[in-house]
Amino acid sequence: MNFDFSDDQKFLKDQANKFLTERCETGVARAVLEGDAPFDQELWKAIVEMGWTGVTIPEEYGGLDLGHLELCVIAEEMGRSLAPVPFSSTVYLATEALLIAGSEEQKKKYLPKLASGELIGTFALAEGAKVPLPKTLETTLLDGKLNGTKLPVPDGDIADFAVVAAVTNSSGTEDSVALCIVDLNGKGVTREAVSTIDPSRSHATITFSDAEAEALGDVDAGWGLTRRVFDHAAVLFAFEQVGGADRALELAKEYAMTRYAFGRLIGSFQAIKHKLADMYIKNQLGRSNAYYGAWALSTDAPELPVAAAGARISATEAYNYASKELIQTHGGIGFTWEMDCHLFLRRAKLLSLCVGGARGWKDRLVSALERRNAA
Numbered sequence: 034m035n036f037d038f039s040d041d042q043k044f045l046k047d048q049a050n051k052f053l054t055e056r057c058e059t060g061v062a063r064a065v066l067e068g069d070a071p072f073d074q075e076l077w078k079a080i081v082e083m084g085w086t087g088v089t090i091p092e093e094y095g096g097l098d099l100g101h102l103e104l105c106v107i108a109e110e111m112g113r114s115l116a117p118v119p120f121s122s123t124v125y126l127a128t129e130a131l132l133i134a135g136s137e138e139q140k141k142k143y144l145p146k147l148a149s150g151e152l153i154g155t156f157a158l159a160e161g162a163k164v165p166l167p168k169t170l171e172t173t174l175l176d177g178k179l180n181g182t183k184l185p186v187p188d189g190d191i192a193d194f195a196v197v198a199a200v201t202n203s204s205g206t207e208d209s210v211a212l213c214i215v216d217l218n219g220k221g222v223t224r225e226a227v228s229t230i231d232p233s234r235s236h237a238t239i240t241f242s243d244a245e246a247e248a249l250g251d252v253d254a255g256w257g258l259t260r261r262v263f264d265h266a267a268v269l270f271a272f273e274q275v276g277g278a279d280r281a282l283e284l285a286k287e288y289a290m291t292r293y294a295f296g297r298l299i300g301s302f303q304a305i306k307h308k309l310a311d312m313y314i315k316n317q318l319g320r321s322n323a324y325y326g327a328w329a330l331s332t333d334a335p336e337l338p339v340a341a342a343g344a345r346i347s348a349t350e351a352y353n354y355a356s357k358e359l360i361q362t363h364g365g366i367g368f369t370w371e372m373d374c375h376l377f378l379r380r381a382k383l384l385s386l387c388v389g390g391a392r393g394w395k396d397r398l399v400s401a402l403e404r405r406n407a408a
Contacts (some may be wrong), residue, residue, distance in 0.1 A: 037324075038106060046106035052083065053114040059373045062233045065117040066376070071191050071226070071235035077118040078150070080310055087148030089132065095145035101168035101265075105327045106270045112276025116381055117233035119153050121273065121387070125266040126187070129153025130196040133265070134250030134258045143194070143214075153299040155192040156237060157183035158259065164393060167256055168205035170198065172241065174213055179221075179246040182238065187387060189237030190226040192217055196249060197241075198259050204293060210255035213246035220244065231379035263388050264341040268326035272350035274318045274384050278348070281355040281377045282312045285362040292364075299362075308362055312355045319344075339405060342398035349385045349394075356381035 037367045038046070061073050080086065088104045090096020097103075104124070111120055128147050130153075131140055146152040156167050160172065161184050172181025179199060186195065195215050211297060217224065222245035224237050250258050286309055289300035301304050326344035329337040354380040360367040367374045 038102060042102055042106055043105055044112060049107050049110040050113070052079075053110050053116060055113040057116050059115055059376055062115040062117045062376055062380075063311070063373070065233040066231075066379075071188075072119055072233075073117050076116065077120075080116075080118060080120065084148075085120070086128075086150055088124070089142050094140055095148040097148075101268075101331045104269060105323070105330075107270040108269045109276035109279075112273035112278075112384075113280040115233065115277065115376055119155075119191060119235075121179045121234075121266075121270065122155040122188040122192065123153050125269040126156035126262065126388075127192075127194070127196055129265045130156060130212065130249065130258070130262045133261055134254075139214065139247070139249065152193045153188060153191055155186055155188050155195045156262065157186045157189065157195045157197045159183065160187060164286060165198070165389075166400040167200065167207050167210050168230075170200045170210065172197065172199040174199035174201055174211050174248075177216055177246055177248075179213060179241040179244045180308030182240045183244065183354045184238040185227055185229065185236035186239050188202055188235055189217070189239050190224055190235050195239065196262075197246065198255055199246075201252060207256040207319055208253040210250040210259070212255040212258055214249050215244055215246050216243065229253075230382040233376075234380070234383055261340075264337050265330060265389050267341040267345040267394070268323065268330045270384055270387060271273060271319065271323040271326055271344035273325050274348035274352040275316065277377060277380055277384070278312070278316045278319060278355040279350075281359040281381075282309065282316055284357075284373070285309060285312065285359045285376075291317070298299055305362060308358050312358050315347075315351040315354050319348040322347040336405075338399065338401040342394050342401060345394045346391055346398065349391050352381040355387055 056077055056079055060077060062302065084097050085107050087096030088099050089101055090097045103179050131143055132359050133272060139291055147154060160170060163169050172183060195217055197213050198210055199213060200209045221242045223240045226235060226237050229236050289305050290298060292299045322344040328342040329340035359377055360374045363372060363374055364373055
């Protein structure tokens with residue numbers, strides 16, 4: 034079994050790396066972090082023109098119809114560059130939800146506009162600090178009207194529409210959850226931007242008050258559809274995390290090879306060597322699990338729930354560790370605002386929670402393994 038990417042996919046990765054290196058240095062993320070704009074509009078426009086927002090969308094809906102493997106290599110480069118754009122919420126979440134559960138009419142309505150960048154989408158599941166489960170969700174969908182509050186919603190302050198998970202009754206069972214599409218510029222919707230550890234990826238609180246909603250997929254299958262969407266997104270986010278972790282390792286190594294202390298390069302000290310070696314090991318573990326997830330995602334393999342959870346957990350641990358050790362390798366200057374180290378730590382912490390924390394994914398991994406062994 035070959036888990037490597039094809040020559041064409043590697044070429045796409047190289048081109049994405051070149052493009053983002055030229056157009057999106059860390060200064061772009063810093064500018065959004067320090068400014069008032071929720072994202073870099075010029076970079077987003079350029080990404081749309083490259084066709085990346087339509088990588089997995091079929092040609093009949095205006096996309097490139099390339100596949101998830103191509104999206105994985107792009108996601109990795111997005112992670113390396115800390116791109117401050119609504120790519121993940123639109124492509125990993127909203128687009129995947131429509132591809133998985135959308136009707137033909139819904140696909141014709143939304144996918145061409147997502148591919149062309151005319152629309153920005155997102156997925157609204159969380160309702161505060163509590164773990165989102167069928168028995169804890171309070172947002173309701175009754176007679177086409179949506180009521181409740183979602184917090185935090187990625188790019189919820191700038192998105193044009195959201196796929197929302199809501200309950201249709203108070204039973205607390207999985208078949209009580211439905212997915213629906215809501216126009217975030219319509220009546221009954223109020224939005225408020227919220228502060229997070231990484232302002233270069235904006236989030237919002239969205240409150241629905243009798244907002245018009247359109248069902249997405251079977252009304253009683255919303256929880257199963259949500260899990261499928263998040264399995265897909267977990268693999269894509271894993272590649273973004275691996276890309277960020279690899280870049281953090283590169284920066285740590287570069288600094289260790291140029292910084293002198295006590296008359297010697299700090300890279301010659303055993304403690305620094307161990308830090309870099311540990312970063313490399315965790316990054317390689319995250320990458321291997323991400324590759325397994327990419328294979329399962331691209332082939333729609335039964336192993337996808339296991340592979341997605343494994344990729345999510347290992348990539349999260351790799352990026353969290355690499356971003357912290359990047360700061361430690363730089364020493365005292367690594368903690369300063371002027372250095373870029375904190376940009377990677379911010380992004381690592383944000384991505385570690387974007388589709389649920391590591392603890393929840395570990396529970397999902399154990400449950401998936403138990404189901405597989407029982408079968």
